[in-house]
Amino acid sequence: MExxxxxxxxxxxxxxxxxxxxxxQLLFPILRNPLGLAGLLLVLTLVVVGSLAPVIAPFGQNESxxxxxxxxxxGHPFGTxxxxxxxxxxxxxxxxxxxxxxxxxxxxxxxxxxxxxxxxGYLGGWVDNLIQRAGDTIMAFPxxxxxxxxxxxxxxxxxxxxxxxxxxxxxxxSRVIRSAVLAEKQNQYIEAAQAAGASSVxxxxxxLAPNVAPLAIVIATxxxxxxxxxxxxxxxxxxxxxxxxxxxxxxVNLARNDFPVHTWWVFFxxxxxxxxxxxxxxxxxxxxxxxxPRLRGATR
Amino acid sequence: MRxxxxxxxxxxxxxxxLISVGVFWxxxxxxxxxxxxxxxxxxxxxxVEEMREHLGLNEPIHLQYFQWIGQVLRGDLGxxxxxxTPVASELTSRLPVTAELLIITLLVTVTxxxxxxxxxxxxxxxxxxxxVRVAATVGLSVPVFWVATLVLxxxxxxxxxxxxxxxxxxxxxxxxxxxxxxxxxxxILGTAAASGIMRLTRSALLEVLRxxxxxxxxxxxxxxxxxxxxxxxxxxLVPVVTVLGIQIxxxxxGTVIIEQIFTLRGLGNYIYQSIVIKDFAVVQxxxxxxxxxxxxxxxxxxxxxxxxxxxIRYG
Numbered sequence: 001m002e003x004x005x006x007x008x009x010x011x012x013x014x015x016x017x018x019x020x021x022x023x024x025q026l027l028f029p030i031l032r033n034p035l036g037l038a039g040l041l042l043v044l045t046l047v048v049v050g051s052l053a054p055v056i057a058p059f060g061q062n063e064s065x066x067x068x069x070x071x072x073x074x075g076h077p078f079g080t081x082x083x084x085x086x087x088x089x090x091x092x093x094x095x096x097x098x099x100x101x102x103x104x105x106x107x108x109x110x111x112x113x114x115x116x117x118x119x120x121g122y123l124g125g126w127v128d129n130l131i132q133r134a135g136d137t138i139m140a141f142p143x144x145x146x147x148x149x150x151x152x153x154x155x156x157x158x159x160x161x162x163x164x165x166x167x168x169x170x171x172x173x174s175r176v177i178r179s180a181v182l183a184e185k186q187n188q189y190i191e192a193a194q195a196a197g198a199s200s201v202x203x204x205x206x207x208l209a210p211n212v213a214p215l216a217i218v219i220a221t222x223x224x225x226x227x228x229x230x231x232x233x234x235x236x237x238x239x240x241x242x243x244x245x246x247x248x249x250x251x252v253n254l255a256r257n258d259f260p261v262h263t264w265w266v267f268f269x270x271x272x273x274x275x276x277x278x279x280x281x282x283x284x285x286x287x288x289x290x291x292x293p294r295l296r297g298a299t300r
Numbered sequence: 301m302r303x304x305x306x307x308x309x310x311x312x313x314x315x316x317x318l319i320s321v322g323v324f325w326x327x328x329x330x331x332x333x334x335x336x337x338x339x340x341x342x343x344x345x346x347x348v349e350e351m352r353e354h355l356g357l358n359e360p361i362h363l364q365y366f367q368w369i370g371q372v373l374r375g376d377l378g379x380x381x382x383x384x385t386p387v388a389s390e391l392t393s394r395l396p397v398t399a400e401l402l403i404i405t406l407l408v409t410v411t412x413x414x415x416x417x418x419x420x421x422x423x424x425x426x427x428x429x430x431x432v433r434v435a436a437t438v439g440l441s442v443p444v445f446w447v448a449t450l451v452l453x454x455x456x457x458x459x460x461x462x463x464x465x466x467x468x469x470x471x472x473x474x475x476x477x478x479x480x481x482x483x484x485x486x487x488i489l490g491t492a493a494a495s496g497i498m499r500l501t502r503s504a505l506l507e508v509l510r511x512x513x514x515x516x517x518x519x520x521x522x523x524x525x526x527x528x529x530x531x532x533x534x535x536x537l538v539p540v541v542t543v544l545g546i547q548i549x550x551x552x553x554g555t556v557i558i559e560q561i562f563t564l565r566g567l568g569n570y571i572y573q574s575i576v577i578k579d580f581a582v583v584q585x586x587x588x589x590x591x592x593x594x595x596x597x598x599x600x601x602x603x604x605x606x607x608x609x610x611x612i613r614y615g
Contacts, residue, residue, distance in 0.1 A: 136315060140319070282437060
């Protein structure tokens with residue numbers, strides 16, 4: 001189970017490649033990349049399905065819709081679960097939880113991680129050393145076990161799952177941002193700002209931040225898949241989103257622990273997780289290919 | 301070399317010390333202390349107080365920490381506050397299970413991941429390359445717990461087949477039963493990890509094949525096979541082996557899930573159960589143990605490199 005952290009090579013690939021003008025430069029190449037396009041479509045479908053869930057879903061998320069343990073039929077395309085709830089409706093509502101947890105934890109974690117990384121890289125010295133050693137320490141620890149320990153202390157709830165996953169991605173993000181800042185602060189505009197008497201805070205947030213932002217957005221995109229997978233994993237282990245919320249991971253766990261196991265109840269929520277993560281992975285990979293000139297040379 | 305090893309050892313010790321403090325502190329942030337949790341809802345105030353006294357919970361927190369870490373350093377891993385079972389005895393009975401699972405997993409990871417990455421790099425932009433890359437992304441995306449649950453579930457429903465569950469089958473007592481128990485989870489965890497290794501091998505090899513010395517090797521008329529194997533692959537495996545070391549940490553997390561599904565009584569299962577019942581005395585010691593394994597693994601890999609490559613040693 002991979003937890004949302006950039007791998008060492010990905011780090012190296014992303015680092016130091018903060019680029020400006022990402023709007024037009026990114027969107028068109030994604031549309032030309034077949035896998036990137038597939039990813040974008042998957043993600044967009046998911047966002048639409050999630051936001052329109054009450055309209056699209058034939059039944060309510062916790063509504064008793066028919067006889068329990070039915071297989072797929074016209075009335076219930078994915079069948080019904082132990083409580084007679086329509087599995088398809090729950091999968092549709094589940095998209096909201098998955099996306100909310102994914103986006104909120106990644107946005108929060110990236111914001112904090114970027115700030116820490118910028119401070120670490122810009123100030124250097126003992127502050128930098130301290131932050132980086134603390135980061136090494138957290139990264140040396142198996143991610144999933146750390147998430148489990150944190151959630152067992154805080155108690156399982158949607159809010160706490162978001163916090164815990166967000167905290168988990170901070171060290172990775174701050175490390176990549178730090179190395180980008182190390183390169184970026186060599187630029188003359190930083191020197192100019194310092195010479196003009198700008199405070200460290202002003203240089204950081206007024207001058208460095210806008211130039212690091214595109215990189216942070218790309219990192220965030222590549223982390224979404226892992227964050228969603230992490231929520232599913234926690235929920236599957238019974239330490240994530242508590243029932244009766246329609247979390248896909250929680251539903252697979254409920255289904256698995258029931259006897260005899262109703263296979264469709266395991267199958268469809270799990271498939272939803274797989275497709276969602278696949279979409280975000282395709283999208284993230286496409287973005288990285290586009291932004292990394294070295295890889296671009298290799299792949300085109 | 302000696303100075304390098306000394307520096308790395310010192311840094312590893314520092315990381316472990318930080319982790320021990322971090323986990324110890326983290327576990328005491330939540331509501332309720334170990335005594336209340338261990339005794340459960342029905343316990344009277346006196347019982348809880350007695351338990352607190354017994355466990356030393358009335359001491360200041362830093363004294364508690366030093367008492368714990370002192371015991372661990374003297375080789376006393378303590379015991380569960382809930383069942384009273386010594387951590388050391390659980391560790392000796394569970395370590396072989398997780399070790400076997402990890403060995404099978406790593407074998408699968410390497411035998412699938414590296415060749416797939418090489419093929420993908422050598423025939424880049426071919427149909428094979430795209431197929432391998434898409435397969436790898438799918439492998440990274442499909443949740444391990446879902447695949448594992450289905451792998452256990454479907455054969456049982458279709459053919460009534462199920463691997464040995466609920467007890468550990470020793471390899472030497474019953475090799476066939478043992479493999480039936482360990483190979484499916486190892487394959488699942490291994491193929492998932494292979495996806496990452498494949499991508500890494502691919503980009504590392506592509507990177508190496510662009511180097512000048514590869515052009516030189518080709519220019520002096522070496523056969524292509526020689527260029528790839530002798531000059532290309534060998535150098536590209538350096539980052540791959542590093543990441544395999546890091547993978548140990550990821551896989552240890554993976555064992556938590558997979559051991560749960562296949563009801564293997566390994567370390568992942570132990571850690572998970574202890575977390576669920578909030579047996580923090582066990583959790584903190586096991587967390588430190590896991591960190592020790594990961595740190596030692598990385599230390600070994602780094603030292604091997606420093607030994608192989610002087611640029612790292614003096615860097």
